[in-house]
């Protein structure tokens with residue numbers, strides 16, 4: 117402890133404010149004063165959090181930042197990752213920040229606790245759940261369904277009968293003593309898609325309760341996974357998402373960029389930077405988020421993906437509409453595209469999982485591909501992979517930070533590596 121107030125000069129990767137002498141403070145904004153007793157005196161960039169759960173809920177870390185500081189945080193995370201590996205970005209764009217109420221996919225947890233069912237995010241640094249009654253991040257449809265989902269889970273627990281050792285809830289009824297399920301929410305072209313993992317539903321009454329819930333709330337789909345794989349118990353029409361103007365089947369639990377505007381920012385970067393490349397490879401293609409957009413501007417695309425469901429969905433949409441997208445099922449960690457295969461393409465877009473794409477980037481580094489668009493949800497693994505490209509003659513021509521996970525420390529980016 118020092119006897120002088122110290123100014124918070126930046127926000128560290130995990131969201132704590134940091135002073136020049138290296139003291140950390142949670143919930144701080146740049147310009148705040150950290151007092152000797154550890155309390156904070158808010159500065160000009162410190163705003164009141166918009167959500168009543170902030171501070172307890174583990175979903176957000178940065179609601180105390182005003183808009184310019186939030187944008188600075190997103191930009192600095194990306195710029196620092198680039199600098200730390202000596203990537204020498206030639207141009208860093210202003211960051212794209214997703215607006216409030218725009219997150220269109222979310223994974224929540226549902227648990228029974230002290231006779232009640234709670235649905236929400238985990239409390240920060242703990243295993244307790246915060247019951248979500250509002251959320252400024254999620255699309256409003258997600259928050260609106262939660263009280264009804266809670267009632268459904270209570271009803272299902274009652275239909276299953278009292279579990280061994282269950283207590284009576286304040287209302288006098290037994291509730292499921294051991295409910296512990298994951299709830300996945302996604303917005304699709306048909307509406308709200310809900311998946312519940314870890315819940316066993318047995319008997320007619322429970323099944324009817326599920327179907328009534330799905331019908332009453334006009335769900336696009338309701339999927340249960342009791343541990344044997346996902347099963348759609350309600351899906352009146354096949355569920356799809358629109359990617360590059362193409363309706364693509366949406367297998368339960370598939371990857372979807374977190375917000376529509378974030379997806380558009382990433383896709384716009386890839387389309388701009390790969391325009392005129394002719395043949396393009398989309399690696400870690402998922403359902404074809406980039407592939408269909410690139411095909412829409414005249415590229416011939418090879419879309420490579422390891423998840424079978426996603427690969428088949430991409431293939432189905434491409435074949436149905438006879439689009440120039442060839443979907444290939446391949447594990448790019450074990451079996452990356454080889455240099456000869458890569459050299460057939462004028463451009464490559466890759467969007468790997470958080471771990472990055474070491475094996476594939478090693479091959480890219482030896483290739484003659486003129487333009488590589490690397491989309492990343494993890495600046496650290498991106499910078500490490502990017503360093504390999506730079507060592508092998510590429511330059512980092514463009515860098516765009518993207519904050520799809522508003523108020524969280526999770527940062528994404530689009531980047532363009534060029535070989536002259």
Ligand SMILES: C[S@@+](CC[C@H](N)C(=O)[O-])C[C@H]1O[C@@H](n2cnc3c(N)ncnc32)[C@H](O)[C@@H]1O
Nearest residue numbers: 400401402405421422423447448449467468469
């Ligand atoms: C960040 S997501 C991007 C998906 C897609 N580009 C999009 O924007 O919707 C990463 C994708 O990589 C896929 N993936 C993970 N490991 C893989 C591997 N070893 N080989 C190929 N694809 C993989 C995942 O299934 C997922 O679809």
